[in-house]
Amino acid sequence: MFLPNFLIGQNCQLEEAMLNSGLQDIQKSLPKVLVELRYSGTNNFAGQDVYGCLSKALARPEVLTKLRIAFQFLQKKHPGFTFLIYDAARSSSAQKALWNAIKLPESKKHIYLANPKRGSIHNYGCALDITIAGPDGKAIDMGTEFDYFGELAQPRCEGRLLKSGKLSQKQFDNRMILRSCMESAGFLTTSSEWWHFNSCSLSKAKASYKVIP
Numbered sequence: 787m788f789l790p791n792f793l794i795g796q797n798c799q800l801e802e803a804m805l806n807s808g809l810q811d812i813q814k815s816l817p818k819v820l821v822e823l824r825y826s827g828t829n830n831f832a833g834q835d836v837y838g839c840l841s842k843a844l845a846r847p848e849v850l851t852k853l854r855i856a857f858q859f860l861q862k863k864h865p866g867f868t869f870l871i872y873d874a875a876r877s878s879s880a881q882k883a884l885w886n887a888i889k890l891p892e893s894k895k896h897i898y899l900a901n902p903k904r905g906s907i908h909n910y911g912c913a914l915d916i917t918i919a920g921p922d923g924k925a926i927d928m929g930t931e932f933d934y935f936g937e938l939a940q941p942r943c944e945g946r947l948l949k950s951g952k953l954s955q956k957q958f959d960n961r962m963i964l965r966s967c968m969e970s971a972g973f974l975t976t977s978s979e980w981w982h983f984n985s986c987s988l989s990k991a992k993a994s995y996k997v998i999p
């Protein structure tokens with residue numbers, strides 16, 4: 787659900803606390819980047835709004851610096867395309883709520899979600915869930931939706947999925963556009979989710995920043 791900022795911005799204590807801890811509003815720095823926080827609403831795997839009033843994509847300044855570079859790459863190579871952010875800084879309490887809500891066997895949950903006991907790089911404001919939107923503002927075809935739990939979403943399987951036709955050449959190429967822009971800017975990829983990018987390792991995030999409670 788999208789509400790105008792004047793209705794929510796003033797009273798969201800979580801958002802204020804996150805901004806006060808040094809996290810920054812991505813759209814304030816990069817207004818052309820689109821944001822649709824999936825966990826701030828019910829259009830997510832949990833079917834629950836786990837973010838409440840938080841509706842902004844917030845991240846550490848180092849993430850913004852890299853994202854600005856990635857965006858410049860994207861605009862240079864594909865004018866008219868922009869980024870669409872599904873998730874950015876995530877509180878530890880939201881991490882727990884998602885962990886409890888994910889409908890997977892206990893032994894498989896960690897493939898798609900960091901165990902809250904260990905912590906996610908999202909919990910330090912150093913990770914982004916992101917895709918590319920076309921000129922119409924809609925996400926381009928990446929072969930799966932965000933938060934698709936299966937090997938079709940896993941970069942480690944892409945070569946095989948392309949060969950077998952489960953992933954089309956276009957879908958594969960679209961993922962490569964996203965990945966090349968993000969990697970060129972210094973983001974790290976994961977082998978299990980095409981949409982997830984880290985600005986640094988979990989150990990570096992833990993050493994550099996306080997976890998978002």
Ligand SMILES: [Zn+2]
Binds near residue numbers: 913914915982983
């Ligand atoms: Zn993620």
